[in-house]
Amino acid sequence: MAGFEISRRKVLAGSAFLLASTALPSFGWTQEKKGGRLVVAADSEPRNLNPAIVASNGVFFISSKVVEPLAEASFDGKDGLAPRLATSWEGSDDGLSVTFKLREGVTWHDGKPFTSADVAYSALSVWKPLQNLGRVVFKDLEAVETPDDHTAVFKFSRPTPFQLIRNALPALTSVVPKHIYEGTDIAANPANNAPVGTGPFKFAEHKPGEYYRLERNDNYWGEGEPQLDEIIYRVLPDRAAAAGALEAEEIQLAAFSAVPLADLDRISKVPGIKVIPEGYEALTYQLVVEINHRRKELADAKVRQAIAHAIDRDFVVKTIFLGYAKPSTGPVPQNDKQFYTADVATYAFDVAKANALLDEAGYPRGDNGKRFSLKLLPAPYFNETRQFGDYLRQALAEVGIDAELVNNDSAAHQKAVYTDHAFDLAVAPPVFRGDPAISTTILVQSGIADGVPFSNQGGYKNADLDALIAKAAETIDPAARIGLYKDFQKKVTEDLPLINVAEWGFITVARDNVKNVANNPRWAVSNWADTYVET
């Protein structure tokens, strides 16, 4: 009871302060909504904050409030999109051009007007040559015509499916200002560390090791937006600290499962705190076992099938993810509405069958009960990928495969797996980004240069699959394209170039007074223009 009294007093004091700061003696509900400071937990400090170059969730989490894409994912919009800097988009029937109508009356944070020249510059000079994902999707982009200040026409040298471009809009099309980047070394431009955009918040400051501060953009194009005055990202690299900070009201929101899954049950019972599993539908992470096909044992499909049978997906979901995940059936997650098919080869948990397959493949158990030894490299990015590594080692031991765990930090892991190929099995968490062509086909396609992270670096080569991927990449008709990707899922699950184990979204934990949370499928990495703190 005493605790309640104190916290109420604090809240009253805080609201009095906020009312004073708005300098408007109105108590109407619109005034109550406006303003406020949101303090959120940040678990990493990306060096490069330019989402046009580094399209990753760690960067988006901060910079999506500052730099906007052409369109954002939406629960109820047409094709699952809501307009941002583009108001409409249309593809030609031959797949060679896409026309964007751009929003009028938008200004950059430094006061200059936003025009089609910025879009053309971003597309040709940043997304296509420099961006990790744009290199794939925009590889055939030849020119961007700008007939007027608010129209941009993308011209492709080869047919490029409009469906793919549409699905790529939220993650790949962050527009950066031409007048700041033109004529400079784009990768070394200081604006990469202090981004300038058109978004609802301006980048204010970054104190390394302490916080990032974003402040309200008073000239934002959205009417009555943003609601918040300020967003503070408090750097809390220690995951256990986020839960404590939420309970102490030092922070009001922790996204991307900053609160460990094992703590959710307890924290959901704390009054004033809610656990929100929504808002990550378009950011599905997949738990995948990457396989090095250069190892002669693993080049045998029977061995790969045996490994797939040795993994208890329900155990993984229940114990490692504590129920906050789903078992995977194939390379496209079940929550994808456009491409997913359940009609694929499946591998039920069956130790006897796994043992039989390994015997059949010609790898009998030796005198010590072991068939052969492997090096297993779990990705260090998440607790869950590490724990799954621990589990997989045990699961493989049950079928007589001796796996030696090798733990590395992020940089060493990426080098070992994606550049040096010094692994037999690896655990990876790739992201499905709404279209298999963005970041999924690259996981099994052959002919990818060494060193490209989250791509097929296991030496897998399947001409049929490569042909299928190439055909889908230039199929314009959406229905035919979806058909090809359903085939793709079937082929991948039959031949198992990699093993999909589970898929998960993250969890947001927030104080009750933070409103408009999780209202779009990429909420954590969207612009938070309508979010507010109730006082």
Place this chain on the structure above:
Amino acid sequence: MRLVRLFRSPEAISGLVILGLLGAMALAAPWLFPRDPLSIAGPPLLRPFQDWALPLGTDRLGRDVVAGLFHGARTSLAVGLAAAAASILVGSVVGTAAGFAGGFVDEVLMRITDAFQTVPGFLLSLALVSVIGPSLGVVVVAIALSSWTGPARIARAEVLSIRERDYVASARVIGMHPVEIALREVLPNALPPVLALSSVIVAAAILTEAALSFLGLGDPNRVTWGGMISEGRAVLRSAPFLSIIPGIALVLAVLGVYLAGEGVVESSAAREGQA
């Protein structure tokens, strides 16, 4: 006489008892828990004293905490002893060489020792393990690398006084090779004070190993107490026993080693005083 003295001090007795228990745990581990201690033995997050097959419960993946504790004692003791042995060996050889040779060799060796001493030991271990990659051997080398300087300095100080003694001079007179004199006459007599350091080094090595494992730089294919504490940390609020149990084991082990070492040093000092 010496043993009697040793058993007269209560600290030494408790230290030796703890150490004995620890040694017994380490030796009995593969016999009592023949399965891989990292294998999944039951339902996850079972609390202690619920199921007598798993008396101290299970961790987040359902691994047996008792099995982890026993096998962890093996790792901790192995690393502690190996690192201490390696650092005393290296330290006394370097110290003897420096003290006995003197002059330029002494200068060079002691400046190298200084250089190692100016870098915080734990940082040095951390850097080495993160560069080479974690495995038991590397962890031992990393710890030895940061703790050989103490024995080296003490050995050198002892050697400086011993090399002026008459029996060394006579060895020289009968024409023994200097290396032979250093190894057969000087080093054995310089060793006792160096060995007195060993309990401190073992205790520090156990702690360093635990700290490295806690930071995720232990050998992931072995159970270590530090690793157990680190894994338990994610569920500290809901299952604190996962961190507390190996934590207690760690405290007891370090305390045991230290008390026993202290007891041995005191009893031998008393004996010398009597003689």
